Amino acid sequence: MDESEVDLGVIVGSKKRDATEAGQVALSIVMAALFGVQTPWDDEQKIRASVITRKIEERNGYAVRLTMQRIVWDTQGRISRTEPLDESEMYQEFFDKLSKAVFLEAQEL
Amino acid sequence: MNARTAIQCMLVVLLGFVSAGCQMDSRKQALATTESQVALRQIQTRAFDTTNRQLMLRTVIATMQDLSFVIDKADATLGSVSGTKLDGYQLRMSVTVRPRGQTQLLVRANAQYNITPVEDPEPYQQFFTALEKSVFLTAHNVD
Numbered sequence: 133m134d135e136s137e138v139d140l141g142v143i144v145g146s147k148k149r150d151a152t153e154a155g156q157v158a159l160s161i162v163m164a165a166l167f168g169v170q171t172p173w174d175d176e177q178k179i180r181a182s183v184i185t186r187k188i189e190e191r192n193g194y195a196v197r198l199t200m201q202r203i204v205w206d207t208q209g210r211i212s213r214t215e216p217l218d219e220s221e222m223y224q225e226f227f228d229k230l231s232k233a234v235f236l237e238a239q240e241l
Numbered sequence: 242m243n244a245r246t247a248i249q250c251m252l253v254v255l256l257g258f259v260s261a262g263c264q265m266d267s268r269k270q271a272l273a274t275t276e277s278q279v280a281l282r283q284i285q286t287r288a289f290d291t292t293n294r295q296l297m298l299r300t301v302i303a304t305m306q307d308l309s310f311v312i313d314k315a316d317a318t319l320g321s322v323s324g325t326k327l328d329g330y331q332l333r334m335s336v337t338v339r340p341r342g343q344t345q346l347l348v349r350a351n352a353q354y355n356i357t358p359v360e361d362p363e364p365y366q367q368f369f370t371a372l373e374k375s376v377f378l379t380a381h382n383v384d
Contacts, residue, residue: 139317140298182312182324184302197303199311201327214327216309 134180141185151177151204172206179217198226276360284362286349287369289376294320294338297346297376301336304375308368310334331355334368348372 135144156173163171181200188195200217264270274281291297301322302312310324313333323335334352341347350368352359359365 135314137315137317139295140302140315140322142302142312142315144312144314180311180325182306184299184306184312186299197306199306199309201309201311201325203327214329214331216326216328218309 143183143185144181145183146178146180148176148178151175172208172210172212174204174212175207175209177202177204196227196230198223274358274360281360282349284360284365285351286347287372288341288345288347290344291346291376292340292344294340294346297338297348298322300375301338301348301372304368304372305334305336307371307375332359 133143133145136142151174153174160171160173163169179200179202181198184197185194187193200222202213202215202217203211204213204215206212276284289297295317298315298317298320302315302324305312305322305324308326309328310326310332312322312324315322320338321335322337323333326332326334332352332354334350336348336350338346338348348369350365352364
């Protein structure tokens with residue numbers, strides 16, 4: 133958790149994860165074997181997300197909106213990619229997990 | 242290469258940098274702008290006929306999300322929101338909302354693209370156009 137602001141319903145979080153992809157590593161090995169050139173591959177990534185909540189009076193509930201992005205560093209420590217994460221499946225997965233969490237919290241599990 | 246030739250080469254290179262307009266002291270970037278203070282304020286600021294600061298801050302956040310920003314920080318007390326958009330570049334933007342008289346709010350946006358300040362009016366106009374639409378939608382509960 134990086135930031136939170138209760139009055140505006142803002143929560144900001146990030147996490148660092150492995151960004152190695154087999155295809156890139158294989159390509160690098162092939163390049164090294166053929167041309168003797170070591171090409172870097174994606175090594176680690178920082179995924180950032182902000183979640184904004186707002187009360188919907190007429191439904192007696194809350195609207196939750198999420199945006200995500202990531203920064204990827206290669207094996208030489210250079211930024212190789214900065215991009216939004218906009219696949220709908222990822223957002224669906226987040227909201228599925230959130231629904232489950234709300235249920236578990238309500239059950240006090 | 243003797244010492245004299247080396248010094249001459251260095252001077253030529255140095256003169257090349259100076260004549261090409263390269264900066265000699267990068268620390269001066271700290272307070273540097275290409276536009277005047279008044280011009281920048283005009284480009285970056287709009288007034289809105291509302292006094293609901295928190296609603297405006299929430300609308301600013303929603304508009305930034307519409308434009309693919311991830312929010313970095315928000316402070317309701319100070320009336321500021323900052324966010325970052327990543328898409329092969331890094332666009333950082335801070336927006337402040339403060340009262341103007343008894344009936345209006347002033348919204349000021351301030352952006353930097355990678356390591357360059359955004360001082361062109363066009364992107365700010367685009368942001369405020371999007372914000373105007375959001376304020377209208379929020380006011381009329383369309384979403």
